[in-house]
Amino acid sequence: MAKMDFLGEELDALKEKKLYRPLRVLEGEQKSRVVINGKSVITLSSNNYLGLTTHPKLRGAAKEAIDKYGVGSGSVRTIAGTMAIHEELEDKLAGFKHTEAALVLQSGFTANMGVIGSITDEGDMIISDELNHASIIDGIRLSKASRKVYPHKDMAGLKKALEESKGARRILIITDGVFSMDGDIAPLPAIVELAEKYGAITMVDDAHSSGVLGRNGRGSVDHFSLHGRVDIQVGTLSKALGALGGYVAGSRNLRDLLIHKARPFLFSTSHPPSVAATCIAALDVLQEEPQLVERLWDNARYFKEGLKKLGFNTGASETPITPVIAGSGALAMRLSDRLFAEGVFAQGIGYPTVPENKSRVRTIVTASHTKDELDFCLNAFEKVGKELGII
Numbered sequence: 482m483a484k485m486d487f488l489g490e491e492l493d494a495l496k497e498k499k500l501y502r503p504l505r506v507l508e509g510e511q512k513s514r515v516v517i518n519g520k521s522v523i524t525l526s527s528n529n530y531l532g533l534t535t536h537p538k539l540r541g542a543a544k545e546a547i548d549k550y551g552v553g554s555g556s557v558r559t560i561a562g563t564m565a566i567h568e569e570l571e572d573k574l575a576g577f578k579h580t581e582a583a584l585v586l587q588s589g590f591t592a593n594m595g596v597i598g599s600i601t602d603e604g605d606m607i608i609s610d611e612l613n614h615a616s617i618i619d620g621i622r623l624s625k626a627s628r629k630v631y632p633h634k635d636m637a638g639l640k641k642a643l644e645e646s647k648g649a650r651r652i653l654i655i656t657d658g659v660f661s662m663d664g665d666i667a668p669l670p671a672i673v674e675l676a677e678k679y680g681a682i683t684m685v686d687d688a689h690s691s692g693v694l695g696r697n698g699r700g701s702v703d704h705f706s707l708h709g710r711v712d713i714q715v716g717t718l719s720k721a722l723g724a725l726g727g728y729v730a731g732s733r734n735l736r737d738l739l740i741h742k743a744r745p746f747l748f749s750t751s752h753p754p755s756v757a758a759t760c761i762a763a764l765d766v767l768q769e770e771p772q773l774v775e776r777l778w779d780n781a782r783y784f785k786e787g788l789k790k791l792g793f794n795t796g797a798s799e800t801p802i803t804p805v806i807a808g809s810g811a812l813a814m815r816l817s818d819r820l821f822a823e824g825v826f827a828q829g830i831g832y833p834t835v836p837e838n839k840s841r842v843r844t845i846v847t848a849s850h851t852k853d854e855l856d857f858c859l860n861a862f863e864k865v866g867k868e869l870g871i872i
Contacts, residue, residue, distance in 0.1 A: 498810060498811065498831075499810060499811035499814050499815070500810050500811075500814065500831050500832070502814070502828075502829070505517045505518060505826070505828075506518055510534070510535050511524075511527055511529050511534045511535065512524075512529075512532070512534075512535060512849060513532075513847060513849040513850045513851070513854055514854065515527075515826070517821075517826055520821070520824075521824070522821060522824050522825060522826040523824060523825050523826070523850070523854050523857060523858055524826045524827075525825060525826065525827040525844040525845060525846065525858060526826055526827055526828040526843070526844070526845065527845060527847065528689075528719070528720035528721070528845060529720070529721075529723060529847055529849070530692055530693055530720060530721035530777055530801060530845070530847050530848065531692055531698075531721050531723065531766075531767075531773045531774065531777060531847065531848045531849075532723075532773070532847055532848050532849035533692075533721070533722060533723025533724075533763050533766060533773075534723040534724075536723065536762075536763075536766060538762045538765065538766055539723055539724070539759045539762045539763055539766070541762070542755075542758040542759050542761065542762035543755040543756075543758055543759045544755075545758065546566065546754045546755040546757070546758035546759075547754070547755045549754070550564065550566065550754035550755075551754070552753055552755065553750070553753050553754075554567075554750060554751040554752065554753065554754065555750070556750060556751070557746075557747065557748065557749060557750055557751065558740070558746060558751045559740065559746075559747055562750060562751035563751065564751070564754055564757070566754050566757045566758060566761070567585060567751060567752065567754075567757050569757070569761060570585055570757045570760050570761050571583045571584060571585055571728075571736075573761055573764050574728055574730060574764065575730060577697075577699060577764050577767075577768075578699060578700065578702075578703075578714055578730040579699070579702075579703070579708045579709075580714065580730040580731055580732070581731070581732050581733045581736075582730070582731065582732065582733045582735070582736035583728050583729065583730040583731075583736065584728065584729045584736045584739050584740065584743075584746070585718070585726050585727070585728050585752065585757070585760075586726065586727045586728070586729070586743070586745055586746055586749075587726060587727065587745060587749045587752070588717070588719065588725070588726060588727045589616060589686070589688045589715065589716065589717035589718075589719060589726075589727035590615075590616040590619075590727065591616075591727060591745035591746075591749070592616075592715045592716075592717075592727030592728060592729050592745075593614070593616040593617050593619075593620045593686060593715055593727075594616060594619060594620040594623060594744075594745055595620075595729070595739060595743030595744060595745045595746055596620070596684065596713060596715060596729055596739065596743065597617070597620035597621060597623070597624050597653075597655070597684075598620060598623050598624050598742075598743070598744065599738060599739055599742040599743045600653065600682070600713075600735075600738070601624045601625070601626040601651070601653055602624070602625050602626060603625045603626065604626075604649065604650035605624075605626035605627070605649055605650050605651050605652070605653065606626060606627050606628070606629065606646040606649035606651075606652045606653070607621050607624060607626050607627070607628045607629070607652075607653045607655065608628070608629045608630075608631060608639065608642045608643065608646065608652065608653070608654045608655070608681070609621060609628065609629070609630050609631070609654075609655045609656075610630075610631060610633055610634065610655070610656045610657065610660075610667070611630045611631065611632055611633050612633045612657070612660050612662070612663065613655060613656065613657050613660075613686070614657055614661055614686060614688065616686075617655055617657070617686060621655075626653070627649070629642040629645070629646065633660075634665070634667065634668055636668060636671045636672070636675065639654070639672065639675055640675055643675060643678075643679040643681060644679075646679075647679075651681075651682065652679065652680070652681035652682065653681065653682045653684060654672060654675075654676050654681050654682065654683050654684065655684045655685075655686070656669070656672055656684075656685055656686070657685070657686045657688070657689070658685045658686060658687040658688075658689070658690035658694065658700060658701030658702075658704075659687075659688075659689035659690045659693065659694065659701065659799075659800050659802065660689075661688065661689050661802065662802075662804065662830065662834065662835050662841075662843065663796050663797050663798060663802070663804060664689075664796070664797075664798035664799060664800045664801070664802030664803055664804065665796075665797040665798060665799050665800070666690075666694070666701065666704075666799050666800065667685065667701065669685060669701055669702070669704075669705045669707060669711070670705050670707065673707055673710050673711060677710070682712045682713070683710075683711045683712050683713070684711075684712065684713040684714075684715065685700075685701055685702065685711055685713070685714055685715070686715045686716070687700040687701055687702075687714055687715065687716040687717075688715075688716055688717040688720060688727075689720065689800065689802060690704070690716070691716040691717060691718075691720065691721055691722065692720065692721020692722055692763075692767060692774070693721055693774070693777065693800060693801065694800075697767045697768050697771055697774065698721060698767045698774050700714065700716060702714055712731060712732075712735075713729065713730075713731045713735065714729070714730040714731065715727065715728070715729050715730075716728050716730070718756075718760045718763070722760055722763040722764070722767075723759070723763055724756055724759040724760050724763060725752065725756050726752055726756065726760065773848045774848070776848040777801055777846070777847060777848040778801070780801075780846045780847070780848065780850050780852075780855060781800065781801035781803070781846045783846075783852065783855060784803065784844070784846045784850075784855050784858070784859070785798065785803050785846075787855070787856075787859040788803065788805060788844075788859070788862065791859065791862060791863050791866065791872055792866075792872040793805050793806075793862065793866060793871070793872055794806040796839075796841075801845055801846050801847070802843065802844075802845055803843075803844045803845075803846070804830075804841040804842070804843050804844070805827070805841055805842045805843075805844060805862070806839055806840075806841045807840055807841055807842065807869075807871055808838060808839075808840060808871075809837065809838070809840055810829075810831030810832055810837055810840040812840065812869065812871070813829040813830065813831055813840035813841050813842055814829040814831065814840075815869060816829065816842050816865060816866070816869055816871065817829035817842050819865040819868065819869065820842065820861055820862070820865055823861040823864065823865060824857070824861065825857070825858050825861045825862075827842045827843070827844050827858075828842065828843060829841070829842055830842070830843045
């Protein structure tokens with residue numbers, strides 16, 4: 482057997498389980514209605530929560546920055562790649578998040594990996610929710626700290642883990658603010674209370690909370706009025722903010738340490754100036770146009786209620802992320818394919834991203850969707866759901 486034959490065998494295994502999914506190709510702008518593989522469909526699979534990917538203020542900021550600064554920074558931040566516009570963005574982010582400082586990294590994924598590896602080492606304990614994002618899981622794997630995983634949102638489980646970790650040099654509790662597959666919200670006040678009782682550091686990943694929860698989309702800390710009580714906030718600039726990148730918000734000392742220790746920051750070229758300018762414009766829009774967040778939630782409630790009335794299982798969702806749980810991976814993929822044929826793009830999610838018996842089509846409603854578009858999607862779900870015996 483040739484040494485690389487295992488690749489084909491693994492792909493064949495995915496195909497046999499009906500989990501092999503070729504990439505869908507988007508032809509044109511990321512809006513509520515898109516063209517994918519030549520077919521016009523309404524998308525329910527974009528993280529473009531507020532429709533900012535095509536907002537005129539963001540477009541204009543990007544174009545202006547290209548004309549002023551060029552298309553790239555040419556270096557990592559610690560050598561010659563820190564431009565004034567990068568620091569302008571970080572100052573604006575810190576003000577928006579009500580923290581002393583902020584630091585921007587290449588993605589939300591690298592932000593989590595950079596933070597965890599920089600602030601933990603041998604003798605430390607990391608305690609993580611079992612449904613935390615893959616970037617948190619990988620960040621923990623790269624740390625030399627010990628780790629414990631508590632059952633999802635189980636505060637008794639978290640307390641037990643804290644009790645068992647009393648001998649650790651320092652304890653870090655990490656949770657998603659909004660969990661990306663189920664759309665439920667972390668019980669952050671209870672987590673903070675336990676952290677304060679046991680002297681633990683708290684870190685929340687606001688990837689799906691930034692631009693969604695809190696005043697003007699400030700995130701889960703603002704949503705629960707916990708400013709000053711959560712030590713580290715990680716988020717993304719790639720979802721509701723419509724552009725690219727990740728950020729860490731916290732103390733000035735945290736920022737300074739990450740500049741010296743966070744490997745993704747140290748060894749990756751900084752963002753093109755047009756990206757930084759776009760993110761600055763996005764933060765301005767969040768504060769100038771709060772109706773976008775209001776429209777997002779109005780649409781999310783409307784669609785979620787419609788799915789429930791039809792009899793679909795939407796799990797524990799509390800946010801615009803609404804899973805439609807089908808059961809087996811093969812059935813979820815069949816549901817996704819049939820919806821696409823009916824003009825709705827809603828990607829199927831199966832194992833190992835979610836448990837096999839909880840495979841689903843994961844939907845995200847945005848502020849850009851019209852009620853007519855949402856009704857069209859609900860009609861498609863009703864037709865296909867009945868056809869496949871899901872409802």
